[in-house]
Amino acid sequence: MTALRVAELFLYPVKSFRGQSVKTAMVEARGLRDDRRWMLVDQHGKFMSQRTLPALARFSASIEPCGQHHRLTIEHVDGARLHIDSDTAGESIDVTVWSDTVRAHLPTHAIHEQLSELLGQPARLVYMPDESLRATDPTYSQPGDIVSFADGFPVLVTTTASLQAVRELTGQDIDRRQFRPNIVIANDEPWQEEQWSQLQIGELELDLVKPCTRCVMTTLNPDTGEQDANRQPLKALAGNKRGHQGVVFGMNAIARRLGSLKIDDAVQPKFPDQR
Structure with a gap:
């Protein structure tokens, strides 16, 4: 073998x-560190997935160190390129992933409008902070x-x-x-x-x-x-x-x-x- x-x-x-x-x-x-700490949700806080929204495959994401934090870069097939840092301030909201409800940060950032325009429907980008614990x-x-x-x-x-x-x-x-x-x-x-x-x-x-x-x-x-x-x-x-x-x-x-x-x-x- x-x-x-x-x-x-x-x-x-x-x-x-x-x-x-x-x-x-x-x-x-x-x-893996930085794996799926970000997610798109709809206006009700429900997670968005390629299962029902295949157009998400047209977005790519990468993450790199930026000082004491990390910078997320999102690219779309049409050439759009967006950036946001993991420490970007924002309110805390409830979001749902399948049957789980967890707290996530909703950054105060223009990226929500930009993503919604690229996707063709309302969407918000949220981040799972360290203090938010979702059980397996x-x-x-x-x-x-x-x-x-x-x-x-x-x-x-x-x-x-x-x-x-x-x-x-x-x-x-x-x-x-x-x-x-x-x-x-x-x-x-x-x-x-x-x-x-x-x-x-x-x-x-x-x-x-x-x-x-x-x-x-x-x-x-x-x-x-x-x-x-x-x-x-x-x-x-x-x-x-x-x-x-x-x-x-x-x-x-x-x-x-x-x-x-x-x-x-x-x-x-x-x-x-x-x-």
């Missing part, structure tokens, strides 16, 4: 926007586990071999970005990740708590938001990788020991009987 290693790392500074490929990352309790699903986690604005868990792990298996199932060159992973592991055995219970990458330890249930977002072009005419890869996965909760690909993970990781780091898996 080929030694496992970290092949790619991705951050998604704004939920449902295109992500940012990085060479190194710090994994904290909520997930207790069925698969421990008391005190928290997550950002990600759907349910802090980290998503996928593998190169499973992606290749999906490409073979569909007969299409499926883009790995359609699965929105945080950590991509290079390996040679499809679906191997579903047998792992824990990963150790340097000092970092991740519990792999459940397979990731997939949705219509996997069928969207990650650059345009256009849906695949054959609804792939979801259609192929539905016939081959359906669990009791739905179609699955990749593993949701929670950090048990925090730490950093980088491209080409060695990955040591553990299996349930080794815990």
Whole structure:
């Protein structure tokens, strides 16, 4: 068996926007640092997603240090480029992500109007501050586990071999970005990740708590938001990788020991009987 290693790392500074490929990352309790701490909400404070608004794929987001804070840069395919700092003052409001209600900062900034114009409907950009704690699903986690604005868990792990298996199932060159992973592991055995219970990458330890249930977002072009005419890869996965909760690909993970990781780091898996 080929030694496992970290092949790619991705951050998604704004939920449902295109992500940012990085060479190194710090994994904290909520997930990769700066991952999905920002989110668009409608006039009622409800989260906005490519599931119902595919045009969000036309936005990309990246984040860089700026003094003691971080600067978020949002770009749109039409060339618009917007900036906002994480310390931008604003009121605190309730926002909803699925069944969760959490407090978020609503910056006092023209970016809301600019984003609304680009999107073609009202939208507001909110930020999850450190003091806002959103719990993970207790069925698969421990008391005190928290997550950002990600759907349910802090980290998503996928593998190169499973992606290749999906490409073979569909007969299409499926883009790995359609699965929105945080950590991509290079390996040679499809679906191997579903047998792992824990990963150790340097000092970092991740519990792999459940397979990731997939949705219509996997069928969207990650650059345009256009849906695949054959609804792939979801259609192929539905016939081959359906669990009791739905179609699955990749593993949701929670950090048990925090730490950093980088491209080409060695990955040591553990299996349930080794815990």
